[in-house]
Amino acid sequence: MLTEELHTAARTLGETLHTSDVVQKYLSALADCKADPEAAALEAAQGIIVDQKEKLH
Amino acid sequence: MDVQPVISPPITQPQTAEVLGTARALGERLSQTPEYRAFMGALKAVNSDLTAKKLYAEMRAHQNALQRGCDADGQHAAELNRLELEMEDLPLVKEYRQPEKEVSLLFRAVDEVISKAAGIPFAPNAKRSGCGYGG
Numbered sequence: 001m002l003t004e005e006l007h008t009a010a011r012t013l014g015e016t017l018h019t020s021d022v023v024q025k026y027l028s029a030l031a032d033c034k035a036d037p038e039a040a041a042l043e044a045a046q047g048i049i050v051d052q053k054e055k056l057h
Numbered sequence: 058m059d060v061q062p063v064i065s066p067p068i069t070q071p072q073t074a075e076v077l078g079t080a081r082a083l084g085e086r087l088s089q090t091p092e093y094r095a096f097m098g099a100l101k102a103v104n105s106d107l108t109a110k111k112l113y114a115e116m117r118a119h120q121n122a123l124q125r126g127c128d129a130d131g132q133h134a135a136e137l138n139r140l141e142l143e144m145e146d147l148p149l150v151k152e153y154r155q156p157e158k159e160v161s162l163l164f165r166a167v168d169e170v171i172s173k174a175a176g177i178p179f180a181p182n183a184k185r186s187g188c189g190y191g192g
Binding site: 009010013015016021026 | 072073075076079080082083086087090162163166167170171172173174175176177179
């Protein structure tokens with residue numbers, strides 16, 4: 001569905017975001033959170049909330 | 058005592074500028090797609106239709122009443138429902154729904170690519186809070 005040009009532009013944005021400090025900090029915090037049983041439960045619950053919001057939109 | 062002026066750090070860091078630059082490039086490409094152009098054309102047509110404007114204004118009045126909790130007898134909810142149906146029945150609104158669906162599919166496909174490359178779900182994290190109708 002996506003043209004090659006659009007796909008490349010979207011992938012470039014994703015890769016730029018991935019290497020940014022803010023996303024790296026987020027991914028690092030997420031990894032720490034997943035390693036902590038209590039925090040992992042909270043993170044899982046937030047994931048469910050995001051899924052539910054997606055269904056509503 | 059001499060007071061030295063405080064020099065604020067630049068608001069836009071180089072890294073942020075790079076992200077914004079790639080985002081802008083993607084936005085420009087998206088704005089050139091047939092799906093986006095068709096959607097914007099249909100949206101403009103709906104937004105400049107007098108009947109749609111009138112219905113929208115009436116809907117807002119009922120929505121405001123509902124948000125204030127002024128609907129003990131359910132009349133505002135019923136009227137809002139009736140107006141929504143009337144709005145959906147307008148030929149221009151019917152014509153708007155197809156390009157709306159197509160541009161949404163396009164944006165979702167783009168979101169999947171961004172999210173996969175970024176390593177985090179992009180769209181859910183990019184949402185602004187609040188809600189609105191056509192805002």
